[in-house]
Amino acid sequence: MRRSVMSMLAGAALAASALLGPGPTAAAAAATPAGPLPTTATPPAEFGTDWHDPVTAAPPVRKPHTKSCQVTVAEARFRDFTPYKGDYAPPAGCGDRWSKVVLRMDGKVKGRQYDRLGYLRIGGIEVFRTSTPEPSPDGIAWSVEKDVTRYSATLRADQPVEMLIGNVVNETYTGVIDVKTTLTFYAAEKKTAKQSSGDSPQTEAPDRVLPLQDDTLTTPSNSERIVAEVYATGSGGGCEEYWYLTVPDAAPYSCKADAGPYREVQVKVDGQLAGIAAPFPTVWTGGWSNPFLWYVIPGPRAFDIKPIEYDLTPFAGLLNDGRPHRVEVSVVGVPKAQTGWSTPANVLVWQDEKSDRVTGRLTRHQEGDLANETTYTPGSPTKEHRLDTEGGHRLSVSGYLDTSHGRVATTVTRTVSTTSVHRWTEGESLDALKATWTDDEKVTTGGRAVRTDRTYTMDGTTTLGAGDRLRTEISLGDRAESVTTRGDRRANRSVLDDRYEGDATYTANVPREERHAVGTSRERYRLVGDGGCHDRTLGTVQGILTEDRLRC
Numbered sequence: 001m002r003r004s005v006m007s008m009l010a011g012a013a014l015a016a017s018a019l020l021g022p023g024p025t026a027a028a029a030a031a032t033p034a035g036p037l038p039t040t041a042t043p044p045a046e047f048g049t050d051w052h053d054p055v056t057a058a059p060p061v062r063k064p065h066t067k068s069c070q071v072t073v074a075e076a077r078f079r080d081f082t083p084y085k086g087d088y089a090p091p092a093g094c095g096d097r098w099s100k101v102v103l104r105m106d107g108k109v110k111g112r113q114y115d116r117l118g119y120l121r122i123g124g125i126e127v128f129r130t131s132t133p134e135p136s137p138d139g140i141a142w143s144v145e146k147d148v149t150r151y152s153a154t155l156r157a158d159q160p161v162e163m164l165i166g167n168v169v170n171e172t173y174t175g176v177i178d179v180k181t182t183l184t185f186y187a188a189e190k191k192t193a194k195q196s197s198g199d200s201p202q203t204e205a206p207d208r209v210l211p212l213q214d215d216t217l218t219t220p221s222n223s224e225r226i227v228a229e230v231y232a233t234g235s236g237g238g239c240e241e242y243w244y245l246t247v248p249d250a251a252p253y254s255c256k257a258d259a260g261p262y263r264e265v266q267v268k269v270d271g272q273l274a275g276i277a278a279p280f281p282t283v284w285t286g287g288w289s290n291p292f293l294w295y296v297i298p299g300p301r302a303f304d305i306k307p308i309e310y311d312l313t314p315f316a317g318l319l320n321d322g323r324p325h326r327v328e329v330s331v332v333g334v335p336k337a338q339t340g341w342s343t344p345a346n347v348l349v350w351q352d353e354k355s356d357r358v359t360g361r362l363t364r365h366q367e368g369d370l371a372n373e374t375t376y377t378p379g380s381p382t383k384e385h386r387l388d389t390e391g392g393h394r395l396s397v398s399g400y401l402d403t404s405h406g407r408v409a410t411t412v413t414r415t416v417s418t419t420s421v422h423r424w425t426e427g428e429s430l431d432a433l434k435a436t437w438t439d440d441e442k443v444t445t446g447g448r449a450v451r452t453d454r455t456y457t458m459d460g461t462t463t464l465g466a467g468d469r470l471r472t473e474i475s476l477g478d479r480a481e482s483v484t485t486r487g488d489r490r491a492n493r494s495v496l497d498d499r500y501e502g503d504a505t506y507t508a509n510v511p512r513e514e515r516h517a518v519g520t521s522r523e524r525y526r527l528v529g530d531g532g533c534h535d536r537t538l539g540t541v542q543g544i545l546t547e548d549r550l551r552c
Contacts, residue, residue, distance in 0.1 A: 072180065088155075112173055115285040215326055221358070289462050362398070363399055371393070374387060412444075450484045
């Protein structure tokens with residue numbers, strides 16, 4: 001894809017949004033109601049001035065049948081980079097121990113606007129990160145849900161609120177982003193998580209949620225489980241919005257990175273590597289030079305940016321000494337002095353309520369060599385250029401804690417890998433990528449083990465042909481399988497498989513009304529586990545919803 005077209009359609013929006021600041025589950029965000037939506041059998045010949053409101057095939061958050069209380073957290077119209085600031089107070093009438101807390105953001109925008117990034121912070125804790133759809137001239141409305149029960153400890157007290165969806169409104173970009181965000185609290189059932197005899201720190205909500213500020217962390221001295229979560233997004237820093245397409249300096253391509261497209265999000269504790277992860281290759285709603293792909297069905301995770309989780313429990317013996325420790329988040333592969341990544345982080349802490357101090361130590365730290373090999377095959381005016389990339393890394397750490405219920409050992413092993421083939425022609429009138437990222441993790445604590453295997457895929461081609469007709473064909477995949485075992489017995493298994501396919505064509509470099517755009521998109525979201533099944537398929541033609549199928 002030509003970088004000039006890329007910038008025109010998406011890059012400028014997320015370049016501005018970059019200034020915002022630093023396992024599979026049924027609690028995914030959902031922009032689609034639980035029941036089937038009305039569909040149209042005869043779509044128009046091309047995109048018009050209006051299209052279906054954005055929807056996803058993800059399941060709505062499961063809600064318990066208990067008393068509920070709702071609090072409005074933020075209500076704002078974003079037209080610039082001024083954050084909304086307000087105050088939050090816990091709800092009255094639903095107690096202070098909840099079985100579930102559900103965040104919902106309802107948005108609307110009309111006119112012309114880029115995709116924008118946004119966040120919501122309560123008490124300094126980032127509870128939600130999102131991006132917005134691009135609007136139709138006639139206007140769109142959408143909604144996102146997220147299970148935020150894990151932040152209950154923060155939500156039990158009065159807190160300051162900050163929300164921002166950075167935006168630019170002028171004579172050309174007219175869309176003001178109007179949002180309302182609420183929290184709905186569902187009263188605890190007969191037993192809270194703490195009272196349930198079968199629960200463990202792996203299944204309870206954390207006792208504390210701490211923001212990672214200035215790369216410094218001080219944990220309670222009786223911490224028995226520590227998990228960092230990082231909302232990592234590559235966006236807005238020029239080519240880092242498309243980090244998976246970058247090439248080394250030797251290759252003639254418009255997006256350069258010294259070591260090519262390999263990226264890895266790392267966490268270090270006092271300078272020692274403590275966690276590794278593959279970033280999710282999010283495609284925003286102006287991505288791949290073609291917003292017509294995403295007007296109705298966004299790519300996976302675009303509306304609900306999931307944090308990467310790192311189990312730091314093997315380091316708890318070190319962190320529990322009551323002193324501040326340096327915890328740093330970095331992205332491997334980003335060129336020096338290059339901006340474009342945002343990595344706000346929270347730290348979730350579970351405490352041993354029967355101990356004032358939990359001691360322990362790190363017993364093993366094994367880090368493999370980070371592999372990153374790129375092979376460039378030169379092209380010519382009649383032959384494609386090609387870059388092959390293979391990379392990977394492995395880390396295994398172990399430690400123990402002496403708790404009130406005995407010595408507990410934890411081992412975390414994680415392996416990440418990347419393979420990609422990038423092809424392009426002179427002038428980048430053809431630009432294609434086929435890539436796979438894997439992130440396999442096993443956390444063993446006592447007799448309990450959780451193994452999560454994640455696979456992300458991207459297979460896309462953009463061509464700019466005669467008459468400046470730009471076509472993009474793309475498929476995206478987000479898959480995770482998680483298995484929990486206790487001893488030799490499998491206790492739980494879940495599989496999430498979210499797949500998107502799109503094909504759209506329009507005339508570039510002309511006014512909107514002269515683009516004569518056509519396009520199809522399709523998403524199938526499957527979530528199967530011991531707790532049930534969700535399988536939904538959505539399809540569109542020229543911005544009209546033509547398929548909504550539920551299989552279970």
